[in-house]
Amino acid sequence: MAERHRIEGFKREGLLPIISLSEFGRGGRSTVDWVVTVYPFHWVPAGGARHASTDARPDGALAYPSGTGVRVLCGQELVADNSELAWLWGTCTDCHAAARRIADC
Numbered sequence: 001m002a003e004r005h006r007i008e009g010f011k012r013e014g015l016l017p018i019i020s021l022s023e024f025g026r027g028g029r030s031t032v033d034w035v036v037t038v039y040p041f042h043w044v045p046a047g048g049a050r051h052a053s054t055d056a057r058p059d060g061a062l063a064y065p066s067g068t069g070v071r072v073l074c075g076q077e078l079v080a081d082n083s084e085l086a087w088l089w090g091t092c093t094d095c096h097a098a099a100r101r102i103a104d105c
């Protein structure tokens, strides 16, 4: 009951977009950032593509710092590259599929 009222308050004030699963994966960075807060994986540019990982990030970090070793959902061990250019890399299709499976649970 309280939770429902709180969500309605957010909608009315426009503080938080209520995201639907159909919006996931369009590639908008703000959309991805919001999904990251909801589902137990994070997007990480590494090895020339944007992968997803369930590895924990350093406390308070919005992304894995460059040089962080991460195990990504498609099974590779990669080193994160948090540069602006790296975020423009294409999404790894295997990680995208794995992330969709997590998000659809």
Ligand SMILES: [Zn+2]
Pocket (backbone or CB within 6 Å): 050, 051, 052, 072, 073, 074, 075, 092, 093, 094, 095, 096
């Ligand atoms: Zn991947």
